[in-house]
Structures are given as structure tokens and as C-alpha cells.
Amino acid sequence: MAAATARLEASEPALNAFITACLDRAEEEGRAAERAVVAGAPLGPLHGVPFSAKDLLNTAGVRTTFGSFAFEGNVPAADCVAVARLRMAGAILIGKTTTPEFGHKPLTEAPLFGRTANPWDPGRTCGGSSGGGAASVAASVTPFGLGTDGGGSTRIPAAACGVVGMKQTLGVVPHDQTPDAFGLLAYIGPLARTVADAGLVLEVISGPHPSDPNSLGRTVSGLTEAAAAGRSLRGLRLGYLPLLGNEVIERETRVLVDAAVHKMADAGAEIEPLEEALPPTYAIWGPLTFSIWAQRFGPHEQALGERMSESLRRWMAEGRRVGALDVQAAMEGRTRLFRHVQGWFERFDFLLTPTLACPAVAIDHAPAGELVIEGVKTPSLREGWYPYTHPFNLTGHPALTVPAGWTSPAPERPALPVGLQIVGPYFSDADVVAIGRAYERLAPWRERYRAIDLAHR
Numbered sequence: 332m333a334a335a336t337a338r339l340e341a342s343e344p345a346l347n348a349f350i351t352a353c354l355d356r357a358e359e360e361g362r363a364a365e366r367a368v369v370a371g372a373p374l375g376p377l378h379g380v381p382f383s384a385k386d387l388l389n390t391a392g393v394r395t396t397f398g399s400f401a402f403e404g405n406v407p408a409a410d411c412v413a414v415a416r417l418r419m420a421g422a423i424l425i426g427k428t429t430t431p432e433f434g435h436k437p438l439t440e441a442p443l444f445g446r447t448a449n450p451w452d453p454g455r456t457c458g459g460s461s462g463g464g465a466a467s468v469a470a471s472v473t474p475f476g477l478g479t480d481g482g483g484s485t486r487i488p489a490a491a492c493g494v495v496g497m498k499q500t501l502g503v504v505p506h507d508q509t510p511d512a513f514g515l516l517a518y519i520g521p522l523a524r525t526v527a528d529a530g531l532v533l534e535v536i537s538g539p540h541p542s543d544p545n546s547l548g549r550t551v552s553g554l555t556e557a558a559a560a561g562r563s564l565r566g567l568r569l570g571y572l573p574l575l576g577n578e579v580i581e582r583e584t585r586v587l588v589d590a591a592v593h594k595m596a597d598a599g600a601e602i603e604p605l606e607e608a609l610p611p612t613y614a615i616w617g618p619l620t621f622s623i624w625a626q627r628f629g630p631h632e633q634a635l636g637e638r639m640s641e642s643l644r645r646w647m648a649e650g651r652r653v654g655a656l657d658v659q660a661a662m663e664g665r666t667r668l669f670r671h672v673q674g675w676f677e678r679f680d681f682l683l684t685p686t687l688a689c690p691a692v693a694i695d696h697a698p699a700g701e702l703v704i705e706g707v708k709t710p711s712l713r714e715g716w717y718p719y720t721h722p723f724n725l726t727g728h729p730a731l732t733v734p735a736g737w738t739s740p741a742p743e744r745p746a747l748p749v750g751l752q753i754v755g756p757y758f759s760d761a762d763v764v765a766i767g768r769a770y771e772r773l774a775p776w777r778e779r780y781r782a783i784d785l786a787h788r
Contacts, residue, residue: 333361347429347463351386357381361423375421376555377422377532380475382424384414385477388519389407389414390424391410392406393427395427399442400635412505413505413519428476430462430463437460449694455491457492461484465494468522471780475528477521478522480498485498486730486732491691497731498729506519514619518724526731530761530768531558558761558768567681569680571682572719573588575684577688577715579705581705584690584749594773609671612725615725617649618657624643625653642699685750686752687749688716728755730752734776736749
């Protein structure tokens with residue numbers, strides 16, 4: 332705990348990854364955990380391990396702001412289910428990590444706290460919306476963090492910061508804070524430096540809970556063992572989608588992801604590239620998400636005015652223009668998308684994609700601005716940078732991102748991480764993490780974190 336505290340304090344000036352730190356409480360809990368070890372008391376699987384939680388997740392007695400001035404002084408009375416399960420397993424909360432206001436964009440910045448930097452390059456974004464968690468895990472503040480993922484918000488920053496991020500099958504981890512459980516797009520999941528750590532955390536927080544109808548009856552076991560042991564790739568049928576609704580991917584990103592896929596083929600997997608296009612997923616995700624934001628955050632916009640993020644206000648305005656028929660059409664589109672992806676799993680055991688179409692973008696990139704990749708203008712970050720993530724929020728399939736490699740350093744940028752996404756059928760979460768572990772053995776990345784030096788920032 333002392334080491335985590337020292338690393339948080341040393342890295343925070345460079346990263347700005349925490350909104351609230353609860354170091355005194357964490358130290359007290361660490362001392363209590365040490366006494367339990369000395370006394371020979373029964374220990375949980377995460378006994379004494381420090382962790383962070385995204386500031387969208389309720390934490391008893393620790394400020395939870397949602398990245399918004401509307402909740403600047405909010406202190407919940409109870410933990411959300413996932414945090415409570417981690418603490419029951421012995422883990423110790425060290426602080427709340429940064430998020431854009433209400434987690435609304437893939438860049439971690441908000442009026443309440445400013446911007447969070449990428450630990451590999453301070454001029455680059457850490458991604459979002461679980462950006463503070465990904466940046467702090469990459470910088471070795473804690474072994475793991477807890478994030479949320481409504482369109483890629485765990486996997487985007489994990490790929491941008493070179494760590495592991497998991498979005499599990501719909502309902503495997505209960506989400507007791509969402510007011511729209513029956514239209515759920517958001518997931519709570521782990522950020523970690525290794526697949527084994529991610530699998531252990533996911534097993535601890537998974538399992539049914541009466542607050543979430545999607546979780547009832549949904550128990551996935553064997554995650555810890557699968558994530559630690561891995562599995563053979565021999566004979567697995569893997570569909571590879573280098574593009575997924577987008578038209579362009581950065582050249583070096585494609586080279587690195589192709590190389591990762593080839594390593595899996597060399598280990599015995601049967602790889603088949605897929606050129607098949609998906610239905611336009613942004614046209615499904617946008618009306619559902621923006622109308623939810625408009626309804627949920629409208630009262631806070633009235634109270635805050637320009638103290639609320641401009642990008643959130645703009646997308647809320649877009650949500651108000653969405654009619655009931657538009658929402659119903661998007662719901663039907665979500666069903667068609669699910670069935671389309673299900674069709675792929677009749678042909679393949681698992682799917683492989685890049686996680687992002689290029690490495691981390693500039694830290695000051697406009698959230699709604701166009702993105703230029705290989706000289707080609709894309710309409711927005713959502714459509715150009717991470718078209719690979721939000722389709723699986725809509726369908727509910729499990730998706731894991733692992734580092735596929737690092738770009739070559741150049742005068743205009745240092746080496747930056749690139750992510751490989753592994754997607755599986757419903758309830759194949761243990762197999763997905765086992766494949767991630769198998770790839771981790773083929774191309775280990777743990778030593779890369781030693782290259783992060785924040786002292787000169």
C-alpha cells in the first residue's frame with residue numbers, strides 16, 4: 332500500500348489520473364490487512380491489493396463526482412455491487428480515477444478536473460471514458476482498476492495506454508447503478524496489466540444480483556484459472572476483421588495487428604479474413620445513447636449551464652431531436668446487429684479485430700471533430716477511431732483488448748501501444764480470457780511498462 336501511495340503521488344502531477352484519493356483510509360485498511368495475515372486469519376483472493384475505481388462508480392464514504400460539478404461534493408452511503416465484491420475479496424480502494432463528465436466521450440477531460448495524459452506521451456490522450464484508470468494502471472499505481480464501458484470506454488483507454496481491458500457478456504457483472512437496465516449498453520469491468528489479473532478481478536465481481544435483471548441466472552465460472560493458464564490455439568477457427576464499418580486504418584497499426592494475428596496462426600489457429608460489412612452501428616448506438624443522456628442529464632444541464640461540458644450539451648441536444656420512432660428503429664437495428672454477429676459465430680469460434688484504428692490521438696483533439704488517418708478524413712472519433720468497440724456493447728458479446736505491440740518511435744511521437752480485440756460468443760468469457768493469455772505468452776508485454784518514466788514530465 333505504501334508503494335501504491337508513493338507511485339500515485341509521484342505520477343499524479345504528470346498524469347492527473349485521480350479525482351479523489353483516499354490514502355489515509357487505504358493505509359488504515361492496509362495495516363488491518365497486514366494484521367490479518369500475521370494472525371493467520373482467512374484471506375480473500377485479493378487480500379490487501381490496492382485498486383482504483385472510476386469516478387462513475389459509487390464508493391461508500393468516498394466522494395463520487397461522475398466528473399461533473401453537479402456532484403462535486405457527492406459522497407455515497409454504499410458501494411456499488413462490483414466495488415463491494417472487490418472489498419469483500421480483500422481489495423483496498425486507493426482512489427477514484429478520472430472520467431469525462433458522466434462518461435460521455437472517449438477523451439478523459441472534464442470541467443471539474445481538466446485533462447488526463449497518456450503515460451507514454453503527455454501530448455496524447457489516455458482515451459476514455461475510463462482513462463484515469465487505464466493511465467494509472469499502465470503507470471503501475473495499482474495492479475488493476477475498475478472501469479465502465481458504454482461504447483468502448485474500458486477497451487479504448489486500455490488500448491491507448493497499453494493495458495488489458497475487458498467488456499464481459501451482458502449481465503455477467505451486475506450493474507446496479509443504471510436506471511435503464513432493460514436497455515443496457517454499459518458494462519463494469521477490469522483494467523489490468525496482465526490477462527491473469529483481469530480474469531481474477533472479473534471472477535470476483537461477476538455473478539447474479541437482484542438489482543440487475545440481465546444478471547439473474549448468469550454465472551460464469553473458471554475465469555481465474557482460464558486467465559492464468561491460457562489454452563491451446565490449435566484448431567480454433569478465428570475470423571479476422573481488420574475493418575469493421577470503417578474505411579481506413581493507420582498503416583503501422585494494421586501491421587502490428589496483422590503480426591499479432593499471424594502469431595496466433597503460427598500457434599495453430601485457423602485464420603480467415605472477413606471482408607463482410609456490418610450494418611451501420613453508429614446509427615443504432617447514437618439515437619439510443621444520446622436520447623438517454625438528454626433524458627438523464629437534462630436537469631443537471633439546466634442547473635449547470637456552461638459549467639457542463641460543451642460536447643455533452645451538444646450530444647444531449649442531438650438526443651432531444653430523436654423521436655420515439657427513431658428509438659424504436661434503433662432497438663430493432665440492435666436486434667438485427669446481434670443476429671448478424673451471431674451468424675459469424677456459426678462460422679467461427681472467435682473474432683479478432685484491432686481495438687482502435689490508430690494509436691492515441693492528441694490530448695486536445697475535439698471530441699466531435701473529424702479524424703484524419705493515412706490522409707483520409709473520417710467523420711468523427713466514434714466512426715473513425717473506435718468503430719470496433721461499440722458494436723459489441725449493442726450485441727452484448729464479450730470482448731477483451733490486449734496489447735498487440737508498440738509503434739516505432741518517431742521524431743513527432745514516442746512508441747505508442749496498439750490493441751488487439753478478441754470477441755467471443757455469449758458466455759465464452761473464460762475462453763476469451765484464455766485466448767488472451769495464450770497470446771500474452773506468444774508476445775509478452777509486461778516488461779514494456781518499465782519504459783514509462785514520469786520523473787521528467
